[in-house]
Amino acid sequence: MNRIKNLERLQNEEFDICIIGAGASGAGCALDATLRGFKVALIEKEDFAAETSSKSTKLIHGGVRYLEQAFKNLDFAQLRQVKHGLEERHTVIRNAPHLAHPLALITPVFSWFEGFYFKIGLTIYGFFAKNDPMPRAEWLNKKETFEHIPTLTPNLHSSVMYYDGQLDDARYCLALAHSADEAGAVVVNHASIVGFSKDAKGKLNEATVLDNLSGNHIQVKAKLFINCTGPHADSIRLMANDKQEKRLRPSKGVHIMLPPDVLKSQDAMLIPKTKDGRVVFVIPFEGEVMVGTTDDEYKALDKEPILIAQEVDFLLDTLRPYLAKVPDKSQIKSGFGGLRPLIGSSGSKATKKLVRDHEVEFDEESNLLSLLGGKWTTYRLMAKDTIDEACKILNKQTECSTELHYLVGGENYDFESWRKIQKDFSLDEATSQHLVKKYGTKARAVLEIGKLTEKIHPSYPFIKAEVIYTVKEEMACSLRDFFARRTRMELIEWKATLDSVEVVAELMASELNWNEEQKRSQILRYKQLLKTFIDHANTHK
The missing domain is CATH 3.50.50.60 (FAD/NAD(P)-binding domain)
Incomplete structure (x- = not known):
């Protein structure tokens, strides 16, 4: 581009x-x-x-909560939405297999009756997924549940496992x-x-x-x-x-990012009910654990919705009954807020x-x-x-x-090609896999266009060649374009992003012909933005 x-x-x-x-x-x-x-x-x-x-829960799904509302309230509009989502799910995965894949979700339950209820519901959910090869819902006993997610509370009775899709939005x-x-x-x-x-x-x-x-x-x-x-x-x-x-009634939803030890699993968790009547997902994403979301009406459309301390508290409190050890605020690595484009008049029912x-x-x-x-x-x-x-x-x-229609990087995609890339370019396993999963069949082109295999930050697999490639081939024009969307570093960890700004700015300045003043301005603005995110997430107002 x-x-x-x-x-x-x-x-x-x-x-x-x-x-x-x-x-x-x-x-x-x-x-x-x-x-x-x-x-x-x-x-x-x-x-x-x-x-x-770019600020979704990263799921490709019909919506288990919509299914429950459809049956409880005889709301056929909700049922139609579930059906549409599940019919499209396999197409989203098929057309960009490097960016989307199936994901197992575990719903912990605390009684036999609760398990039976969710097994029936999730079996119906799977029934609507026509032509979809994903495994059907399965009721796991306590031992099997801990084999999937070892950090759950010992108070659980069992769990129900089902599958949806995940994508890098x-x-x-x-x-x-x-x-x-x-x-x-x-x-x-x-x-x-x-x-x-x-x-x-x-x-x-x-x-x-x-x-x-x-x-x-x-x-x-x-x-x-x-x-x-x-x-x-x-x-x-x-x-x-x-x-x-x-016509629109936008609502705000936020997510927080926690370390991988919170789950110690490649599977996700569905928390089926919160105190405000929502569901919350706890999902492995980019090597970390993402928790969300909330649902509150939002009217300040001229301002970016960002994570605030009260929302952090809500999400951590929601985790409390489900984990043996609940993380504290000091473990939060980043977070983000996004808006849903809901249709509805101002006097209608709650956005959720x-x-x-x-x-x-x-x-x-x-x-x-x-x-x-x-x-x-x-x-x-x-x-x-x-x-x-x-x-x-x-x-x-x-x-x-x-x-x-396959999307760019998707046709003839083979995840195992990372092994050849690792060998040919002397990369570590994490970087080789990252490049294949994010660029698909274009991964080799990333390395050939830049030949800069040095990491941007020692804790993450992103490399300098990606900066050059995303500017030349993917229309990255600013530091935030690169950190927030070409890579997902802003979503993964604010501090590591802050530490990497100068390195990326030097490379972008060279490609985009920024003068010294333009480069310094980009660095200053982006660092100030990241610090604003950190301050709001930690300060009660």
Whole structure:
């Protein structure tokens, strides 16, 4: 992906479709539309997956809580959401096997009846997963449970094990955008829509785009604009037509990152009920343990949602009945907050009860198509529904082909190729496996483009060659692009990230032609941001 060339194309060409927002839904729409033969532009104000799509629980699932709500409340919308998620689960894994894989989840229970209840529920859950090779739910006795997760409380009776999928959400979204770019889409990050122009009938025909890196404005012409901005969808809807009512009720969810000793397992744990009626997941991710999430309405959309001390307390308290030894706050390595793009009026029920389904909305007055709501697991179905509607509007009927389309790095992927890479480049096992799992069949290209095999930080497998590769090939433009989304170092450990900023800044400065002042500014801003995260997570207010 070459940002400079794509900016030139954005300025000089006209498009069938211009998609606003490059999270999972926007990048998914860009790939789908491009594969159908449309001329597509994809514009993102920050970075690919910068907001909601990089801050999920990293699960590909139908939602066991939605299934329970569906049966308890006879809520068929919840049941439909579960069905859609489970039908899409195997496709998400198939199309990027380096970035997504099956994951066993253990639900500890404290009585025979509780075990029976969850076994029935999770068996039904598996029933909806058609054409899915994942193992079915299994009731484990106490001894078998401890063989899977040895750190659980001795007070448990047994557990129920079932399977869902796990993904690296930020890199999966990047792979969607990268695949759209390879298919011919014009893909640009760090570019904001700041206004629209309309034709004599009041239909959108042009957008004014601000290149946030240069400060230049670009006029982008398109027959159809598609709004895929997640929690921020109302701002684009109202920019296109200020008579529309707001549709979104964003909610905030946070996660904390703990050391691997919390679980001592490659399996995850599902905590089936919290004091506020949610479920919480305790999941191995990038060698650490991620715990989340919460669900609280969030209105300050101009501010990044971040982890605060009270939320840390809530998640640690939620762990208490399930672990033999509960970690304390000093063990928290990092954390993050994200927003869910929920559809619902301000006076409706609590956000945790709102359905995570999606809706494709067409505003005939402005000609804006908006994709509202949804969740990661169903991104492909969301994109399909949106581009199906675009086909009707543009009077071009073509079929969706994304179900069997491998993403960049996914086709002919073989995890065992790490052994040859280790031998050829004299790497350690952890680094070799990391490169294969994150770049798939492009792993060797990472090493060949940079030939810098020195680690960025001694405790983690990331190497200097990745900085060069992600700038040249994956449109990394800032320190945070690299630390938060090209690698997941910001999510894994704040302190190690702080310690690595200068090393990465030197490499990025060389590739992006930053002068000394620009480099120092990048370092200062990013370090201040990391310190803000640390302060808020540790300070009660």
